[in-house]
Amino acid sequence: MAGSPLVTATDAQLVQRALAGEQAAFRELVDRHSPACLRYATRVLGNRHDAEDVVQDSFVRAFRALDRYDPQRDFRGWLFAIVVNRCRSAAVVRSRRWNRLVPEAAEHRQVPVREADARHGELEEVQEALAQLDPALREAFLLKYVEDMSYDEMSRVTGVGAPALRMRAMRACRRLRALLTGEDAPDA
């Protein structure tokens, strides 16, 4: 794709070209945005397999709704709103299935990270701590500190007010620190 005008087109231009039937334009949108979407979904869901399913479904839904995309709006935020929603749904379904099949899972999730498995690398250790956060806190932490969104962007993506998101991000930091250090969090 190097040298193609697609790589210099804006997201809004790519959307218009995709709507006109240019498959390569949609592929460019997938190439641009799928790494961040996959990363977010992988961190939320805890594994790449589920993340790939969710993000693929999100892109298909986005494509179906492409003619309703407002070019004045940030495409990444628009797409992330879909991804965030699909992750929420997938997490709920999986949680119910998990709790039904493995009742002791809740106890397992309370094990302090540092005692859980000393063999894990740093990313695995952090991922395991992240999995112990309340879903709303996890979502806020990832969007804010991993995807580098502003609170206004996060608000548009999640439908939650910026002040509430700020509070969630702060609580997520405190809880995450407590999990990683083994110290009690003030409001955990």
Next chain:
Amino acid sequence: MHDDEDDAMTPETIRAAQALRADVLPTEAWSEAVVQRAMSARRARGWFRVGAGMLAAAGVAFAAGLLVGGRDTPRAATAVAARDSGNVPVQTVAWSEAGADSGIARFVAVAPDAQSVEVVGDFNLWARGRTPLARMADGRTWSVQLPLGVGRHTYAFVIDGQLVRDRNAPASADDDFGVPSSVLLVQGRR
């Protein structure tokens, strides 16, 4: 990098965020599969743009003859009146043509005292203000038609700003936003 104060960030959480930023890159096969799945959905969208117009114009009967296409058509109003007499149920329904990848859903809410009714669901990202229902000729029933992909969809009505589950449809057990919602199935290929 951030536009707000990061008072709660500590060396531990900064390190955690850095670790979580590690790339999760797509494979070529996965990316191609995404595009191909989306393209197959595009064919369905093309069908809708033609098919929906044809359906509305022709007043094609659907869903076991409950209602007809076209917003607030006389025949639709007739169907509502018939429901009131107990003969014909009026409810949210969906239908599709044989072999199609998408169908059309008609959302129906009975809200005689409402000032506004809209539908939110996974198909419009649960965003308010995008999909209003129109009041039908009987003055108490509201409806809207939408193209939907084949499959299972969850939705709820927003009546005068309040989220309300469609009680004429099965309740959803895994709604997207933790609010009571209903399920609508758009039948697949036959």
